[in-house]
Amino acid sequence: MAIKTLYLGSNWEALETLKSLDRDSRFDISAIITQPDKPKGRDQKVIESEIKLYAQEHDIPVFYTRNKEERYSEALDLFKPDLIVCKSFGEIIPGDFLEAPKFKAINIHFSLLPKYRGAVPIQKAILDGETETGISIVKMVAELDAGPILAQFRESIKTDDTNETLRKRLVKRCTDVIGDTLEKWIQGQIKPEEQDDKSATYCWKADISKEKAEINWQEKSAEEIERMVRAFLPWPVAWTAFREKRLKIFKAQLVDNSTMQVNLAPGQFTSQSERLFIGTNSSDKLIQPIEVQLEGKTVMSASEFIRGQEF
RNA sequence: CGCGGGGUAGAGCAGUGGCAGCUCGUCAGGCUCAUAACCUGAAGGUCGUCGGUUCGAAUCCGACCCCCGCAA
Numbered sequence: 001m002a003i004k005t006l007y008l009g010s011n012w013e014a015l016e017t018l019k020s021l022d023r024d025s026r027f028d029i030s031a032i033i034t035q036p037d038k039p040k041g042r043d044q045k046v047i048e049s050e051i052k053l054y055a056q057e058h059d060i061p062v063f064y065t066r067n068k069e070e071r072y073s074e075a076l077d078l079f080k081p082d083l084i085v086c087k088s089f090g091e092i093i094p095g096d097f098l099e100a101p102k103f104k105a106i107n108i109h110f111s112l113l114p115k116y117r118g119a120v121p122i123q124k125a126i127l128d129g130e131t132e133t134g135i136s137i138v139k140m141v142a143e144l145d146a147g148p149i150l151a152q153f154r155e156s157i158k159t160d161d162t163n164e165t166l167r168k169r170l171v172k173r174c175t176d177v178i179g180d181t182l183e184k185w186i187q188g189q190i191k192p193e194e195q196d197d198k199s200a201t202y203c204w205k206a207d208i209s210k211e212k213a214e215i216n217w218q219e220k221s222a223e224e225i226e227r228m229v230r231a232f233l234p235w236p237v238a239w240t241a242f243r244e245k246r247l248k249i250f251k252a253q254l255v256d257n258s259t260m261q262v263n264l265a266p267g268q269f270t271s272q273s274e275r276l277f278i279g280t281n282s283s284d285k286l287i288q289p290i291e292v293q294l295e296g297k298t299v300m301s302a303s304e305f306i307r308g309q310e311f
Numbered sequence: 312c313g314c315g316g317g318g319u320a321g322a323g324c325a326g327u328g329g330c331a332g333c334u335c336g337u338c339a340g341g342c343u344c345a346u347a348a349c350c351u352g353a354a355g356g357u358c359g360u361c362g363g364u365u366c367g368a369a370u371c372c373g374a375c376c377c378c379c380g381c382a383a
Contacts, residue, residue: 039383210381245316246380273347274335295380296316300323307334308324 002028003103003186006081008089010035013171015051017087017108020175022058026183031061031079035090065091072097085182086140087174095142103186105140108178110170112136112152114200117145122170123163124203126231129223132156133166135174137181139192146200148192151181162230210236215249217267217278222285226254240267240278242294250299251291258284271311276302 005027007018014034021027032055037046055062063078065071072094084098084105098105111121113136118124125133134154141147155170184190206212213236215225228238229252237248255277264270264279264286271277278287293299 248380293379294316297323297379299379303335304323307322 002026003182004028004030004080004082006031006033006075006079006084006101008033008084008086008093009051010049010090011088012050013167013174014088015054016171016175017085017178018051018054020178021085021182022060024179026179027083029060030081031063031075033063033065033075033089036064036066067091069094076100083182083186084140085178092144093140098140098142106150106182106185107138107140107145107147108174109136109138109145110134110167110174112154113138113145113149114195114197116203117200118203119205120203120208122167123208123231125157126161126163126166127207127224127227129227130157133170135170135177137178138195146195146197148194150185150190150192151177153177160230162233164233208232208236210239212236213238215240215267218281220281222254222280222282222287225280225287226252237293242269245295247295248293248299249287249289249291250293252287252289255286255288256284257286260286262286269311271306271309274303274306276306 002025005021007021007029009015009018009032018029018032022029032051034049034051034055037048037052039045040047052062054060061079063071063075065075076097081101083103084101085108086093086105087108093105109117109121110133111117111125112132112134115121116124116133122133132154134152136145136149137151138145138149139147153173155166155173157166181190208231213228213232215228215238217225217240220228225238229249232238233250237250238252239246239248241247260272262270262272262277262279263283264277266279266281268279269276270279276289276292278289280287289302289305291299291301292305294305
């Protein structure tokens with residue numbers, strides 16, 4: 001007998017997880033709660049969300065709560081779920097809503113909780129130079145990402161992992177494990193383990209912003225700058241000022257300056273045999289941008305960029 | 312009508328009324344043990360599109376198309 005499941009989610013990764021549950025005969029997605037379509041992009045056009053389109057194609061009812069408490073109780077009356085599953089939803093959900101279904105509400109979070117509670121755990125883990133992160137499947141409580149842990153899956157962070165590549169791996173892994181984990185939970189084979197609140201760390205949406213993506217060549221170490229480049233993809237993209245314009249750095253590598261001995265101040269540019277280098281606050285390390293985009297221009301390789309500039 | 316930058320050779324750019332240019336790439340040849348090196352030569356353009364001004368427009372004016380940075 002399939003479990004009547006109410007799914008909460010808003011973005012691409014929420015959609016992938018939804019698909020895997022929707023295909024899984026153990027679960028019956030009775031409805032989806034998602035964010036209403038909002039104007040996006042340069043022209044502020046309203047783009048229909050992929051998750052809404054998927055729901056329409058598969059005849060799954062879509063419901064909007066719009067952060068209103070009464071809408072949550074309406075949803076319970078309407079769909080009477082036995083289980084709530086939440087991934088990347090984007091609203092603070094009332095506690096009693098989470099407790100109502102027989103099998104409660106379960107959230108999927110991309111970190112090894114209690115580390116990196118909050119909105120941007122993948123980016124923050126990369127920024128911090130972590131070598132490992134993972135997926136935590138937790139029972140939801142009123143406090144954000146603080147509920148007892150049902151299961152965790154570890155994933156190593158490679159030295160060239162970006163927010164995009166790491167996220168893709170985590171989503172893939174998530175779709176592989178979510179069905180079995182939920183089934184074990186429903187069958188009472190899992191004893192939730194409380195988080196150690198004392199070792200909790202947090203990350204906020206505001207940690208990933210255009211402001212935070214501006215490279216401060218004096219303060220940040222070369223290693224931190226290289227991690228910024230990887231963490232801020234695909235948005236907002238690490239950037240620096242270049243001749244009165246923004247230069248976004250899409251890809252870069254850290255290079256050892258001890259053999260080359262190029263003399264550059266922090267943030268100063270130079271080019272050498274088709275390669276672009278920027279000085280850091282450490283004289284023996286340089287940042288070598290590989291792919292860049294100057295304001296008003298398209299993304300191009302560093303060598304292409306050099307050809308159009310005088311150094 | 313939110314603000315702004317841009318469209319010129321395959322790529323990246325300069326050129327703001329008077330012969331269409333630069334760097335890289337491509338092709339041919341040379342030099343070299345060899346090379347992403349160096350030398351010589353060549354090909355490659357409807358200057359986004361349409362219209363206007365002018366003896367003459369990549370350049371000035373108008374309209375439109377497309378790309379991008381902000382802002383949201």
